[in-house]
Amino acid sequence: MQKQGKPKPLRKPQAQPRPGHQASMKPVPDSMPRKFRQGKLAGxxxxxxxxxxxxxxxxxxxxxxxxxxxxxxxxxxxxDARETKRQVEVHTECLLIAGDLRKETHCKKVVAETVKRFDKIDILVNNAALHYEKQKLEEISSKQLINTFSSNIFPYFWVTQAALPHMRKGSSIVNTSSVTAYRGSDALIDYASTKGAIVSFTRSLSSNLVKRGIRVNGVAPGPIWTPLIASSFKPKKIAKFGSDVPMERAGQPAEIAPSYLFLACEDSAYMTGQFLHPNGGEIVNG
Structure with missing residues (x-):
C-alpha cells in the first residue's frame, strides 16, 4: 500500500517515453484517498x-x-447571537464578543478575549459586512462610503493583524467576499468595491503568509437568504431575491457553510489564494 506523507517539491529531473508509467516516477504520485471524516476540526x-x-x-x-x-x-x-451560542454548545464551547468592529481597538479586543479563553486561534473567518442599496453613484454619501469600507474591509486587516501572532503553521484564514466582486452591482457600488478589495487582500495575504504555513482563501457567495437581505432591500425585490441566477432561487446559509469548512480544514491543504463560488450557477471566471 502506498504510504501517505507530506508532499515534497520535485527537484530531480526525469523523463519517460509516452504515455509514462506511474510506478517509475520518483516520487510515486500519492493517489490514496484522504480520510474524510467527522471531526475535521477536532482540537x-x-x-x-x-x-x-x-x-x-x-x-x-x-x-x-x-x-x-x-x-x-x-x-x-x-x-441572534445567543441562539447561535445555544446551537454551537450542543457540540462544543462558544464565546460571544459584542462590539463595533469598525474600531481597531475592538478588533484587538476580540482577538485578545478569544486567546484568553481558548489560548490560540487556528481558524479565522472574516465575515461581517453590510450594504446599502443606491441607484446612482451620486446618491452614495461620503458618510455611507466611509461606513461601508470601515465595516467591510478595515476589520479584515485589523482582526487578522491581531490574530496572526496567535496562529501557527497549519492555520487557515477564510475571507468572505461576494459574487459582486467579480461581476459588479449597479445598486451596490460601494459594497461591491469592498468585496473586490477583499479578493485582492486575500490573494496578497496568501502570498505573504505561504512560507509561514498559513493558508488564506475565500468564499464569494451569490444571493444567500440572510438578515442582511431582509433588512436592506424593498419588499418587492426581496420577493424575487435570487431568481435571476441559473438555479432561480436564493441559497441558504447551510448550503454555503461547507465551502468554509473545506477551506478551513486539511481537505484543502493544496489551496491558498483561491476563492470558492457557491452562487447558484453564475459563471464569474474568478
Whole structure:
C-alpha cells in the first residue's frame, strides 16, 4: 500500500517515453484517498466575525459539529447571537464578543478575549459586512462610503493583524467576499468595491503568509437568504431575491457553510489564494 506523507517539491529531473508509467516516477504520485471524516476540526479554535446569524451562524454551527471551539464577534444582535451560542454548545464551547468592529481597538479586543479563553486561534473567518442599496453613484454619501469600507474591509486587516501572532503553521484564514466582486452591482457600488478589495487582500495575504504555513482563501457567495437581505432591500425585490441566477432561487446559509469548512480544514491543504463560488450557477471566471 502506498504510504501517505507530506508532499515534497520535485527537484530531480526525469523523463519517460509516452504515455509514462506511474510506478517509475520518483516520487510515486500519492493517489490514496484522504480520510474524510467527522471531526475535521477536532482540537481547533475558530474565530468568526459576523457569526451571530446568516452565513456566519451556519459556519459556526458546522465548525462546532466538526469539533472546533468557536468564538463569535458580532455588533449588537444579542438575541441572534445567543441562539447561535445555544446551537454551537450542543457540540462544543462558544464565546460571544459584542462590539463595533469598525474600531481597531475592538478588533484587538476580540482577538485578545478569544486567546484568553481558548489560548490560540487556528481558524479565522472574516465575515461581517453590510450594504446599502443606491441607484446612482451620486446618491452614495461620503458618510455611507466611509461606513461601508470601515465595516467591510478595515476589520479584515485589523482582526487578522491581531490574530496572526496567535496562529501557527497549519492555520487557515477564510475571507468572505461576494459574487459582486467579480461581476459588479449597479445598486451596490460601494459594497461591491469592498468585496473586490477583499479578493485582492486575500490573494496578497496568501502570498505573504505561504512560507509561514498559513493558508488564506475565500468564499464569494451569490444571493444567500440572510438578515442582511431582509433588512436592506424593498419588499418587492426581496420577493424575487435570487431568481435571476441559473438555479432561480436564493441559497441558504447551510448550503454555503461547507465551502468554509473545506477551506478551513486539511481537505484543502493544496489551496491558498483561491476563492470558492457557491452562487447558484453564475459563471464569474474568478
Amino acid at each position: 481547533k479554535v475558530a474565530l468568526i466575525t459576523g457569526g451571530d446569524s446568516g452565513i456566519g451562524r451556519a459556519v459556526a454551527m458546522l465548525f462546532a459539529q466538526e469539533g472546533a471551539r468557536v468564538a463569535i464577534a458580532y455588533l449588537n444582535e444579542h438575541a
